[in-house]
Amino acid sequence: MKTLNIAIIGAGMIGAAHASGYRAHQARLSGPDCQFVLHTVCDAREDAAQELARVWGFAHVASNWQAVLDNPEIDVVSVALPNILHAEVAAAALRAGKHVLCEKPLALTAAQAKELTDLAASSKGINGSVFNYRRIPAISMIKELIERGEIGTPTHLLVQYQCGYAADPLLPHSWRYTESRAGGGALHDIGAHAIDIARFLCGEITEIVGATTDTFIKQRYLPLTANAGHSHVTLSDKTEEVDTDDISSCVMRFDSGCQGLFSASRVTVGMGNTLSFTLTGSKGTVLFNSERPGEFSIARASVEKGAFITQANNPSFPYLSDMIPVPHDGVAIGYAEGFGFMIAEFMQAVAQNQPYSKGSFADGLAVALVLEAIQHAARDRRPVAINTLK
Missing domain, CATH: 3.40.50.720 (NAD(P)-binding Rossmann-like Domain)
Incomplete structure (x- = not known):
C-alpha cells in the first residue's frame, strides 16, 4: 500500500x-x-x-x-x-x-x-x-450553466472582492503592506481570487484597458509583538510606509469578446470577506455573493421571462452529492467546505498521479500575468495587452 x-x-x-x-x-x-x-x-x-x-x-x-x-x-x-x-x-x-x-x-x-x-x-x-472559490458548488454550477448555453454568450462581467480587514488604521504594519514582500496589496491578497473566477467563468483575459490603484492608509504602526493574519497587537510609536494598494480597479477584455469590470478593496467597512459577481450573457444574467454561498440568482429570457429566481444548493450541484455528509436540497455550505473540496481534488490527483487541472501552476501564472498587467496599466496610465508580458 x-x-x-x-x-x-x-x-x-x-x-x-x-x-x-x-x-x-x-x-x-x-x-x-x-x-x-x-x-x-x-x-x-x-x-x-x-x-x-x-x-x-x-x-x-x-x-x-x-x-x-x-x-x-x-x-x-x-x-x-x-x-x-x-x-x-x-x-x-x-x-x-x-x-x-x-x-x-x-x-x-x-x-x-x-x-x-x-x-x-x-x-x-x-x-x-x-x-478555492472555484469549488463553491454554486459557482461551479454557474460554470456548468454557462457551458450549456443557459445565459447565452457572456458579454459583461462585474467581479468584486471586498474586505474590511485593513480599514482600521490601527491594524499593525506587516508584510502585506510592503510591495517587495507581498507583490501587491488588495490586488494580490484577494484580487487574485477574483481574477481567477473571472477566467474560470469567461475564459482568458487578453487586455487591461485601464486601471487604477490607490493607498488610503499610507502609514501604519509597527507592532511590538509578532502578529499573524489580520490580528491586532500592541503597537509601537514608530510607523512604516505602506506601499501596497488598498483598492485596485480595472476594465478588462476577454478573448471571447466579453467585457469585464474588476475591483478589489481591503478597506471596505462592513465587508468581512466578500467575493461577488454579476455575469450578463446574451440570454440571461447570473448573480452570486459569497456571503450567501449556498445559492445564486439567475434570470433567463426564455425560462424565467427575465425575472430573477434563486437557486439554492441541491445534490445536482458539483461536489454536493459525494462530498458533504447530508447531500440534500438547501443544505448550506461555507468557506471551510469549499476549501476542503479543493484539498480533496488535489489529494485525488496525487493519489491517481494525474494532473490537477482546475487550478494548476499554469493557472497561477495566468493570474500573475493579469495582476502585473493591472499594476502596469495603473502606473503608466495606458492599456496593457497580456501577451506583451509573457
Whole structure:
C-alpha cells in the first residue's frame, strides 16, 4: 500500500484552512491502495506549529522548511507562507520531488511565476495553486450553466472582492503592506481570487484597458509583538510606509469578446470577506455573493421571462452529492467546505498521479500575468495587452 505523508509549511491563518481540508478528507480518500497521513506542520514559530498540529491531528512539528523538504518521508507539501516565500519554497519542494499545493499569488512577479511553472512542467510532482472559490458548488454550477448555453454568450462581467480587514488604521504594519514582500496589496491578497473566477467563468483575459490603484492608509504602526493574519497587537510609536494598494480597479477584455469590470478593496467597512459577481450573457444574467454561498440568482429570457429566481444548493450541484455528509436540497455550505473540496481534488490527483487541472501552476501564472498587467496599466496610465508580458 502506498503511504502519502502530508506536510503544511506555515501555521498561520491560512495554514489552518489547509489543515482543516486535509483532516476533513484524509480518511475518505484513503483506501486499500493509498493511505494519506497527517505528518508535519512547519513554522518558524514552533509554538504555532505545535498548536496547529495538536488541533488538526498532525504527528510532527518542525521549524525549518528546508528540513521538511529534505525529509524523504514527506510526499505532499502545502505552502501557506507569506507571499515572498511562495516561489522559493514551492520551487525547492518541486526539486525535492514533492507534490506541491501553493497559496496564491503563486509568486511576487509574473517572471517568477513563469520560472516556477516551467519547473513544475518538468517535475514528477503534482502541482496546484490555491483557487478555492472555484469549488463553491454554486459557482461551479454557474460554470456548468454557462457551458450549456443557459445565459447565452457572456458579454459583461462585474467581479468584486471586498474586505474590511485593513480599514482600521490601527491594524499593525506587516508584510502585506510592503510591495517587495507581498507583490501587491488588495490586488494580490484577494484580487487574485477574483481574477481567477473571472477566467474560470469567461475564459482568458487578453487586455487591461485601464486601471487604477490607490493607498488610503499610507502609514501604519509597527507592532511590538509578532502578529499573524489580520490580528491586532500592541503597537509601537514608530510607523512604516505602506506601499501596497488598498483598492485596485480595472476594465478588462476577454478573448471571447466579453467585457469585464474588476475591483478589489481591503478597506471596505462592513465587508468581512466578500467575493461577488454579476455575469450578463446574451440570454440571461447570473448573480452570486459569497456571503450567501449556498445559492445564486439567475434570470433567463426564455425560462424565467427575465425575472430573477434563486437557486439554492441541491445534490445536482458539483461536489454536493459525494462530498458533504447530508447531500440534500438547501443544505448550506461555507468557506471551510469549499476549501476542503479543493484539498480533496488535489489529494485525488496525487493519489491517481494525474494532473490537477482546475487550478494548476499554469493557472497561477495566468493570474500573475493579469495582476502585473493591472499594476502596469495603473502606473503608466495606458492599456496593457497580456501577451506583451509573457
